[in-house]
Amino acid sequence: MPNKGYSETWFAIDANNLLFPDVCMGDKSAKNFAARLQTLNRQWEPERTIVAFDSSESxxxxxxxxxxxxxxxxxxGIDDALKAAKEACWDECVDCVAVPEFEADDVLATIAAAATATGRRCVLFSSDKDMxxxxxxxxxxQCRKLNRDRDRFTAEWMTADDVKRNFDVTAEQWVEFQMLVxxxxxxxxxxxxxxxxxxKSLLAKYGTLGNLFAKEEREQIRPREVKKLFAARENGTLDLMRKIATLRDDVPISEALLEMEATR
Incomplete structure (x- = not known):
């Protein structure tokens, strides 16, 4: 979890999901959103904060x-409220981004990839299980929830260890778990x-679906559930589910940030 002075940590915030529960409170919503950003940045002092918004299409x-x-x-009224939230980000000198055809989740995935590629850490502010x-x-x-305690936040965190402990699959296996269920x-x-x-049983035994197929293709007799997976691979279901469940980490954020800058 972040501590004050985390100068090499990026905060990636899903505005729709976590920091904007009062999005439909009219004029007060943008003020509340700005106040939350101020508190967040003052309390933990991240190197950079980026707020992501959903695109209208996916x-x-x-x-x-x-x-x-x-x-x-x-x-x-949500569209007007979200527009006001973006203006609040600009007023606070916080980058915000929405990329056509991508969800905020994909933007967060791209930010996390960019941060870790340069040796930084990343905190994802979203309650979404896809994180x-x-x-x-x-x-x-992952920061799943922020609770205000006077002029500070307390937070509910989730780590890779928590995923394994609570769900019996690893974070690396989460996409294939969602593909299956x-x-x-x-x-x-x-x-x-x-x-x-x-x-969970299949992923515990084989580690990945790739390992499962590689091993079971050599077997003459397959368990019933394995037969179902081979059928799903043949009819394209697994490929489609992977594309749906996987968060994209190649969203063109830099171009979007430049476009947002030009329209301020």
Whole structure:
């Protein structure tokens, strides 16, 4: 978890998810958002803070039209509130970015990759379980929730060790776990007939799906669940689920930041 004076740590914030729960409070929402940014930066003094916003469209929906299809309509006034939040970022000299066809989660993944590639650490401010795939010991940590305590924040953290301890899969295995079991909140199905217990058992035994296929292709007799995975590979389900579940870490953030700078 971050301490005050973390000069080599980047904060990557999903505005829609964590720091903006009062997005529909009208004029007060942007003020509250700015106050949270001020407190966050004053308390922990990160080297850099970047706030990510969702794009109106997602490449995942083009791949799988049912993606997030069961979610309700956007709250009235949210677009104006998000615009005000971006202006609050600019007023606080905090970078903010939204990239067409990418979600804020993908932006956070790209920021984490850029930070760790240069020897920095990264803290991801989001409660989304998809962040678990990005966590790395001593490098990438998730802040799941911020609670205000007078003029400071207390936080609920998740680390790579927490993922293993709480869910019986590693952070590195999280994508393939989600590929197998699906995600009801994002409305993608996973592999038919593979539930969490079976998925965890397979990943514990083989480590990765690649290892599973490499070993089981040599076997004449396959367990029923392994047959299901071979069928899912053949019909394209696994490839599609991987593209849906994996957060992209190659989002063109630098170009987007330059465009945002030009429109201030």
């Amino acid at each position: 490449f995942r929906r083009k791949l799988f039209p049912e993606y997030k299809a069961k979610r309700g309509a956007k709250p009235e 678990r795939q990005l966590l790395r010991a001593g490098k990438v940590t 699906g995600d009801a909140s994002d409305n993608y199905p996973g592999v038919d007939g593979i539930g969490p217990k079976t998925a």
